[in-house]
Amino acid sequence: xxxxxxxxxxxxxxxxxxxxxxxxxxxxxxxxxxxxxxxxxxxxxxxxxxxxxxxxxxxxxxxxxxxxxxxxxxxxxxxxxxxxxxxxxxxxxxxxxxxxxxxxxxxxxxxxxxxxxxxxxxxxxxxxxxxxxxxxxxxxxxxxxxxxxxxxxxxxxxxxxxxxxxxxxxxxxxxxxxxxxxxxxxxxxxxxxxxxxxxxxxxxxxxxxxxxxxxxxxxxxxxxxxxxxxxxxxxxxxxxxxxxxxxxxxxxxxxxxxxxxxxxxxxxxxxxxxxxxxxxxxxxxxxxxxxxxxxxxxxxxxxxxxxxxxxxxxxxxxxxxxxxxxxxxxxxxxxxxxxxxxxx
Amino acid sequence: xxxxxxxxxxxxxxxxxxxxxxxxxxxxxxxxxxxxxxxxxxxxxxxxxxxxxxxxxxxxxxxxxxxxxxxxxxxxxxxxxxxxxxxxxxxxxxxxxxxxxxxxxxxxxxxxxxxxxxxxxxxxxxxxxxxxxxxxxxxxxxxxxxxxxxxxxxxxxxxxxxxxxxxxxxxxxxxxxxxxxxxxxxxxxxxxxxxxxxxxxxxxxxxxxxxxxxxxxxxxxxxxxxxxxxxxxxxxxxxxxxxxxxxxxxxxxxxxxxxxxxxxxxxxxxxxxxxxxxxxxxxxxxxxxxxxxxxxxxxxxxxxxxxxxxxxxxxxxxxxxxxxxxxxxxxxxxxxxxxxxxxxxxxxxxxxxxxxxxxxxxxxxxxxxxxxxxxxxxxxxxxxxxxxxxxxxxxxxxxxxxxxxxxxxxxxxxxxxxxxxxxxxxxxxxxx
Numbered sequence: 001x002x003x004x005x006x007x008x009x010x011x012x013x014x015x016x017x018x019x020x021x022x023x024x025x026x027x028x029x030x031x032x033x034x035x036x037x038x039x040x041x042x043x044x045x046x047x048x049x050x051x052x053x054x055x056x057x058x059x060x061x062x063x064x065x066x067x068x069x070x071x072x073x074x075x076x077x078x079x080x081x082x083x084x085x086x087x088x089x090x091x092x093x094x095x096x097x098x099x100x101x102x103x104x105x106x107x108x109x110x111x112x113x114x115x116x117x118x119x120x121x122x123x124x125x126x127x128x129x130x131x132x133x134x135x136x137x138x139x140x141x142x143x144x145x146x147x148x149x150x151x152x153x154x155x156x157x158x159x160x161x162x163x164x165x166x167x168x169x170x171x172x173x174x175x176x177x178x179x180x181x182x183x184x185x186x187x188x189x190x191x192x193x194x195x196x197x198x199x200x201x202x203x204x205x206x207x208x209x210x211x212x213x214x215x216x217x218x219x220x221x222x223x224x225x226x227x228x229x230x231x232x233x234x235x236x237x238x239x240x241x242x243x244x245x246x247x248x249x250x251x252x253x254x255x256x257x258x259x260x261x262x263x264x265x266x267x268x269x270x271x272x273x274x275x276x277x278x279x280x281x282x283x284x285x286x287x288x289x290x291x292x293x294x295x296x297x298x299x300x301x302x303x304x305x306x307x308x309x310x311x312x313x314x315x316x317x318x319x320x321x322x323x324x325x326x327x328x329x330x331x332x333x334x335x336x337x338x339x340x341x342x343x344x
Numbered sequence: 345x346x347x348x349x350x351x352x353x354x355x356x357x358x359x360x361x362x363x364x365x366x367x368x369x370x371x372x373x374x375x376x377x378x379x380x381x382x383x384x385x386x387x388x389x390x391x392x393x394x395x396x397x398x399x400x401x402x403x404x405x406x407x408x409x410x411x412x413x414x415x416x417x418x419x420x421x422x423x424x425x426x427x428x429x430x431x432x433x434x435x436x437x438x439x440x441x442x443x444x445x446x447x448x449x450x451x452x453x454x455x456x457x458x459x460x461x462x463x464x465x466x467x468x469x470x471x472x473x474x475x476x477x478x479x480x481x482x483x484x485x486x487x488x489x490x491x492x493x494x495x496x497x498x499x500x501x502x503x504x505x506x507x508x509x510x511x512x513x514x515x516x517x518x519x520x521x522x523x524x525x526x527x528x529x530x531x532x533x534x535x536x537x538x539x540x541x542x543x544x545x546x547x548x549x550x551x552x553x554x555x556x557x558x559x560x561x562x563x564x565x566x567x568x569x570x571x572x573x574x575x576x577x578x579x580x581x582x583x584x585x586x587x588x589x590x591x592x593x594x595x596x597x598x599x600x601x602x603x604x605x606x607x608x609x610x611x612x613x614x615x616x617x618x619x620x621x622x623x624x625x626x627x628x629x630x631x632x633x634x635x636x637x638x639x640x641x642x643x644x645x646x647x648x649x650x651x652x653x654x655x656x657x658x659x660x661x662x663x664x665x666x667x668x669x670x671x672x673x674x675x676x677x678x679x680x681x682x683x684x685x686x687x688x689x690x691x692x693x694x695x696x697x698x699x700x701x702x703x704x705x706x707x708x709x710x711x712x713x714x715x716x717x718x719x720x721x722x723x724x725x726x727x728x729x730x731x732x733x734x735x736x737x738x739x740x741x742x743x744x745x746x747x748x749x750x751x752x753x754x755x756x757x758x759x760x761x762x763x764x765x766x767x768x769x770x771x772x773x774x775x776x
Contacts (some may be wrong), residue, residue, distance in 0.1 A: 076542060085459075127730070127734050127737075131734040131737040132736040133733040133734035133736070133737075134733050136475065136542065137729060138733040138734065139731060140475070140477075140542075140680070140696045140729060141726050141729040141730035141733055142730070143726075144350065144677065144680070144681075144722070144725055144726035145723060145726030145727060145730060146726070147677075147726065148719055148720075148721070148722025148723040148724070148726050149404075149722075149726070151715050151717070151722065152404075152408070152719035152722060152723055154718035155719060156408040156411055156717060157411060157412075177614055182742055239551065262550075263550055265548065266543050266546050266547065270543055273540075306559045307555055309553075309561070310554060310558040312550075313550060313554035316547040316548075316550040316551050316554075317547075317551055319547045320539070320544050320548065320551070323533070323537075323540065323543060323544055323547075324537040324539045
C-alpha cells in the first residue's frame with residue numbers, strides 16, 4: 001500500500017493549516033479595535049476546553065464514518081444520526097423528568113439517544129446490506145428524514161421546533177482538571193478506535209471487508225456481519241457525538257434551519273477523509289475544524305465589528321478548501337459495492 | 345441508453361481494484377446502476393415508494409398523536425393510550441387543503457412552479473452523474489442577484505409594461521448567472537481537485553446564506569425595515585397573475601417553468617451536448633473515449649444546474665417575495681426529492697413538483713386545522729427518497745408475493761432487460 005504521495009500532500013497541508021491558524025492568531029493579535037487582554041484570552045486553557053467540546057460531535061461522527069466506510073458501507077447519513085441523537089437526548093431527559101431533569105435523568109437521556117442512533121444506523125444497514133440500496137442516496141435519505149423528523153417531533157412535544165433549555169451534564173474532577181464527560185469519552189474513544197482498527201482481529205476483518213470481501217469470505221468470516229458491525233458502530237459513535245453536543249455543551253435542542261448540528265456531521269466526513277481513515281488523524285482534523293468554530297464564536301462574543309454571519313462561514317469555507325486538497329483520497333476498494341457470498 | 349448500460353458498467357466493475365479510485369468514481373458507478381433501470385420500472389418504483397411513504401407516514405402520525413396531548417383524541421383505549429391524530433383525516437385534509445378553497449390552488453401552483461426549477465436543477469446534475477445538494481445555496485444567491493439587479497436597473501426604465509418586461513428579463517438573467525457561477529464552483533472543485541460534490545455543495549449552502557445575509561444586512565438593507573431584507577422591487581417588475589387574483593402566483597411563471605422542463609428534456613435527448621452530458625453521467629470513461637472533455641462537462645453541467653437553481657431564486661423574488669429576505673424556504677432540498685421521485689427525468693419532474701407543491705400547501709392546512717406540525721412533509725420527503733433508494737426491496741417483494749398484475753411485470757421486465765442483468769453482472773464481478 002503506497003500512501004507516500006497522499007501522505008506527503010497531507011503533511012504539507014497540515015503544516016499549511018497550522019500556518020493559517022497561526023496567521024489568524026497573529027491577525028487577531030494585531031487587530032486594532034481590541035484590548036490586548038481580550039485577545040490573549042482567546043487562546044488559553046478555556047479556549048482549548050471549548051474547542052474540545054466543539055470537537056465532540058465532529059470527532060465522533062468521523063470515528064463512526066471510519067468504521068462504516070472501512071467495512072465497505074459509505075455512511076453519509078452521519079449528520080442525520082447526530083440530529084436524531086441530539087434530539088432524543090433532550091426529549092427523553094425532558095419527558096421523563098417533566099421539565100427539569102436530574103443528572104441521573106440526563107444520563108438516561110444520553111444513553112437512550114445513543115440507542116436511537118444505533119437503531120437508525122441499523123435501519124440504514126438493513127437497507128444497504130439486505131436491500132442493496134444505493135448507499136449515497138440512502139445516506140442522504142437518513143439525513144433528510146432526521147432533518148424532518150426532529151423538528152416535527154419537537155413541535156409535537158414542545159409546540160415549537162426548539163426545546164426549552166435543560167441542564168447539561170456535570171463536569172467531574174479528573175486528577176487535576178475539571179473534565180467534561182463527553183470530552184473524556186472522546187479522548188478515550190479515539191485511541192481505542194485506533195487500537196481496535198490496527199491491533200485486533202476485528203480491525204483486520206473491518207479492513208478486509210472493505211478492501212477484499214472475497215478473501216474475508218474465503219477464510220470463513222461473514223462479510224455481512226462485519227459490515228453490520230461497522231455501520232452499527234457508526235451509529236454508536238454518532239450517538240455519543242449528538243448526545244454529547246446536546247447534553248454536554250448546549251443543554252437544548254434547536255430544530256430550526258439546519259438544526260443545532262448545523263453541518264457538523266458533514267464536517268466529520270471531511271475530517272476522516274483528511275485524516276486518511278486514521279482515527280488519530282481524523283481527531284486532529286476535527287480539532288482543527290472545531291478550533292475555527294470556537295474562534296468564530298469567541299470573535300462574536302468579543303463583539304468585533306465583523307458581521308457574525310460572515311465569521312460563521314469560516315469553518316465551512318475551510319472544509320471546502322481542505323476537500324479541494326485531499327479530495328482524491330484512496331477509499332477502501334470495495335466500499336459502495338454490494339457483496340454477495342457465493343454460498344447463497 | 346439503458347441498453348448500453350450494463351456491458352461497459354461491468355467492465356468498470358472488473359477493472360478494479362484500482363488503487364487510485366476515489367470516493368467519487370464509486371458513487372458515480374452506483375448512480376449509473378440507478379439510471380439503468382427501465383422507464384416503466386422507474387415509474388412503478390416511484391409509485392410504490394410513494395405508497396410506502398404514505399403508510400410509514402401514517403405510522404409516524406399515529407405515534408406522534410400518541411405522544412401529543414389534546415382535548416379530544418380521535419381514538420383512545422385503556423392500556424394503549426389516546427391518539428390525537430387520525431392518519432386518514434390528516435391525509436384527507438392534506439390533499440383537500442391543497443385544492444380548497446380556490447386560493448389554495450394558486451398556492452399549490454406557486455409551490456409547483458418554484459419546485460419545477462429546483463427539481464430540474466437537481467435532475468440535470470444527476471443526469472451528468474453528480475449530486476447537486478447545493479441548489480438551495482444557488483437559489484439563495486440567485487434570488488439576491490435578481491433583487492439587487494432589478495433594484496439597480498429600475499430607476500432608468502419607464503414604469504409600465506415595457507419597463508416591467510425589461511426588469512423581469514434582467515432579473516431572470518442575473519439570477520441564472522449568479523446561480524450558475526455559484527454552481528460552477530463545486531463543479532470546478534470536482535473536475536480539477538476531485539473534491540466530493542455532495543460535501544462541497546452542502547458546505548457552500550452554509551457559505552451562500554452567510555454571504556447573502558451579510559451583504560444584505562451590511563450593505564443593501566432596506567433602511568425602513570427592522571428585519572434583514574432588501575427594498576421591494578417596483579410593482580410593475582413583478583410577474584403578473586393571469587388567472588388567479590393573488591400576489592404570489594403567476595400563470596406566466598408556471599408556463600415558463602413548464603416550457604423550460606420541455607427545453608431541458610429536448611436538450612438532454614435531442615442535442616449532442618445532452619448526449620455527452622448523459623454519457624458522462626452513466627459511463628465517464630466511455631464519454632471520454634468519445635471525445636468529451638470530462639472536466640469541462642462536469643463544470644458546465646454543474647453551472648447549468650446552478651443556473652436553474654438561480655432561476656428558481658429569481659422567480660421567487662419576481663413572483664413571491666418582491667425582495668430578498670431571510671428565511672427563504674428549503675426549495676432546494678425539496679428539489680432533491682422531486683428529482684429523485686421523477687427518476688431525474690425532466691418530464692417526470694412536472695408531476696413530482698405538482699405532488700410536492702400540493703403536499704406543501706396541504707401541510708399548512710393540517711397544521712391550521714388539525715394541529716399536526718407542517719414539518720410532516722419534511723418527514724415524507726426523506727421517506728420517499730429512502731424507499732426509492734432501495735428498488736431491490738420492491739423487486740424482492742414483487743418476486744415473492746406476485747400480487748396483482750403489475751408487480752410480476754416488474755420482475756419479468758427486469759429479468760428480460762437490463763436490471764437483473766446488471767445485478768447478475770455485479771454478482772459475477774464479486775464472485776470472481
